[in-house]
Amino acid sequence: MKRLLTGKRIYLTGFQEEDVKSIREWGLNEEVQRLFDALPHRPKSEEEIKKWMNPGENAFRFAIRLKDDGRIIGFVELDGILWTHRVGWVSILIGDEKSWGSGIGREAMECLLAYAFHELNLYRIQLTVFSYNERAIRLYESLGFMKEGSYRQFLQRDGKRYDMFLFGLLADEWKEG
Helix, strand or coil: CCCCCECCCEEEECCCCCHHHHHHHHHHCHHHHHHHCCCCCCCCCHHHHHHHCCCCCCCEEEEEEECCCCCEEEEEEEEEEECCCCEEEEEEEECCHHHCCCCHHHHHHHHHHHHHHHHCCCCEEEEEEECCCHHHHHHHHHCCCEEEEEEEEEEEECCEEEEEEEEEEEHHHCCCC
């Protein structure tokens, strides 16, 4: 059987105590946070991060680690799962800026989608992304996600309004690798 949580250069794991430091540093990076979250930038405490690292039964969070040294470089989430409808929300954050644009985000998303469709037997995966996050939009489209709608002028950053897009992917539309 194929390994679900392992890519060519990365693997997905649970979180470890030492991951708190990296996640906290990413939370201090305004650019990272403005790509990931619509909420106003606010650094989180260690206690908040530790609580977030242990989601309930309707969510799965994984650290993205490099195979060569085991270092955490980001995380992926599958949450808001509606089990009766087989639907869930996904998100990804690559906090290590040196890893941006390297294809590692794609590997991590491929692992998460394989897990969602094959292990959890979900049928629909959805996500939202801000219109200014062009790199993420290219990633999602390359994975087969379809743009399904826009929340027009959803958020304001630096005096300008931006849309937030809704993307969805159905199990029979997804093609691995």
